[in-house]
Amino acid sequence: MANHALLNNVDHQHLKINPARSTHLGDGVWYSETFVSEFRAAQAHYPIFFTKNKTSNAFSPVCLYGINKDENLFLANQQWQAHYIPLSMQRLPFSIATQNTTQNGVATQERMLSIDLDSPKVSTKQGVNLFLEHGGNSEYLENIINVLDNLHHGLQENQPFIKALIKYGLLESVSLELDLINGVKHNLLGFYTINEDVLNKLSPDTIEQLHSQGYLACIYMIIASQVHVRDLIALKNEQLKLQKHAV
Numbered sequence: 001m002a003n004h005a006l007l008n009n010v011d012h013q014h015l016k017i018n019p020a021r022s023t024h025l026g027d028g029v030w031y032s033e034t035f036v037s038e039f040r041a042a043q044a045h046y047p048i049f050f051t052k053n054k055t056s057n058a059f060s061p062v063c064l065y066g067i068n069k070d071e072n073l074f075l076a077n078q079q080w081q082a083h084y085i086p087l088s089m090q091r092l093p094f095s096i097a098t099q100n101t102t103q104n105g106v107a108t109q110e111r112m113l114s115i116d117l118d119s120p121k122v123s124t125k126q127g128v129n130l131f132l133e134h135g136g137n138s139e140y141l142e143n144i145i146n147v148l149d150n151l152h153h154g155l156q157e158n159q160p161f162i163k164a165l166i167k168y169g170l171l172e173s174v175s176l177e178l179d180l181i182n183g184v185k186h187n188l189l190g191f192y193t194i195n196e197d198v199l200n201k202l203s204p205d206t207i208e209q210l211h212s213q214g215y216l217a218c219i220y221m222i223i224a225s226q227v228h229v230r231d232l233i234a235l236k237n238e239q240l241k242l243q244k245h246a247v
Contacts, residue, residue: 004097005114006112009137012131014124015122017122019128030064047063047225047228047229059166061222067186073235090144093115094144098111164210181237193223196223
């Protein structure tokens with residue numbers, strides 16, 4: 001259970017963050033959110049799919065890291081085995097919290113930096129300092145603030161993009177059957193992707209409109225990213241080989 005607190009340099013003066021990456025440190029998730037302006041970097045390493053919230057029915061684009069829940073196949077030797085880590089993972093164990101304030105009699109919401117104090121990344125003994133000796137932000141913390149700011153604005157880009165995909169019927173559920181070396185056929189369910197048949201039948205005017213909005217390139221980046229499903233299978237098979245030899 002997360003224990004979020006608004007970060008400050010008095011109560012949290014001595015906190016440190018372990019920069020290593022491992023399941024033990026909370027990085028063992030099989031997907032995380034991404035956004036339109038991150039697609040170019042993300043699609044070079046990860047398959048990009050969409051998830052659908054069961055309560056709100058809202059779609060979100062995500063980078064896939066594993067084929068099972070709580071599995072991140074990019075973690076090895078306390079490191080993340082890819083040249084780019086999506087911002088939604090870089091920001092851990094921090095998040096943005098909102099606080100209601102009043103300025104000149106007008107109620108507003110102020111964005112604040114929150115930290116999960118129960119995260120295994122957090123300690124007072126080992127890791128990177130959050131604050132300088134006299135209370136200023138460390139370089140690490142300044143970078144986290146920039147990551148969260150970029151993530152906040154990036155996730156806001158998704159709504160008009162997804163609205164366009166829904167408008168033109170471009171999202172479809174996907175079911176992938178993955179063959180693993182142990183003979184198991186693993187079904188990857190619950191994700192959505194671009195319906196290429198619908199895409200290929202769009203009118204020239206619609207294609208031009210998607211292009212002018214910058215969405216056409218995003219659509220093709222999502223499609224191109226699907227090749228990395230094969231990389232996930234290879235990583236999983238390598239994991240299964242190691243487990244077999246360890247027995």
